[in-house]
Amino acid sequence: MSAAIYEEKQTDKTIAIVNTQAPFSSADGKEALDAALIFGSYEQATSLFFIGDGVFQVIGEQNASAIEIKDYLKTFSALEFYDIENIYVCQQSLTERNLMANFHIDNVQVLANEAFSQRLHQHNVIYRF
């Protein structure tokens, strides 16, 4: 019976994982992705957001192994297996950094500030890394 209650309670929470740090010098990006994949494996509605230096996680042509990092960026390709399809990147953060919309993952939606913020607001629980 407790399982049934648990089932009922977890129905409609949506989770946002917000990435604000560049990928290699801290473990934040990897630990955010680990969390996102677990939420996905438990079939929780999960979205990923990239803002500020977080956008450096999703740009193309990176070479992590050259600096002796296990390339966790490749793990982003697992997101679609967990039905994590909402991936949002902040347009302003790209512009500020003079970056093109050239990403190493598919299904990225680049949104202007207000649209990005409105999507973020639609989530019940927000974890920022």
Next chain:
Amino acid sequence: MAMLHIIRNSGFSSSALMQCLSMNLPQDSILLMDDGCYNLNHPLLLAALVKQPALKVYFISLHASARAQKTSNTSFVSSTLDDVLELLFSHDNSITWS
């Protein structure tokens, strides 16, 4: 949905304050905690208040006074950790910028 933005570090050394302000929507509130209290006189926050006078900004008075941070701006609401608990439940969600 109304969001509570919790800022825990200084906008002079981190982009947290700037990011928070760029994600802030009209029904949201800002809570300055820990080193976030150093933002009581940050130009970006003061400019945001001029632009959006209804913006609610709370700060933990104990955290501010411990850091010798003062404000005479009546837009800032002096708060306690008990108030933080109320804010968490009176908003739909929260994000911690640090």
Next chain:
Amino acid sequence: MQNTLALVVTTPPNSNLTTTAINLVKRAIDKDVAIVGVFFYQDGVLNAAKHLSIPNDEYQALQHWQQLSNEYHVPLHLCVSAAEKRGLTDELSNNENSNIDKAFIVSGLGELVELTSKAERVVQL
């Protein structure tokens, strides 16, 4: 009806940010807000390190977590994969060789999913 809250702690025991998290949990207990659990992730897992030696006249974060666990039965969940990367073993907490304090429950990220769905509100500190 009682409000329910879960906390995610990502700061180490020697940070004053952790003191704020501990004080918030204590205020919640006083105000009859039910703490569904505290989840320790990222550098927050270091709070469970039982061999940390902090001078007597400094803030003893571990003692406060122990009190919250022992006296108020606040579940303290440690993310084991994050803990192992920071030198904490995943042996059971009652094993004398473990360097994880026994106030903490060795858990995984699945516990974060559960706390997230169970609590009315979650705050990351």
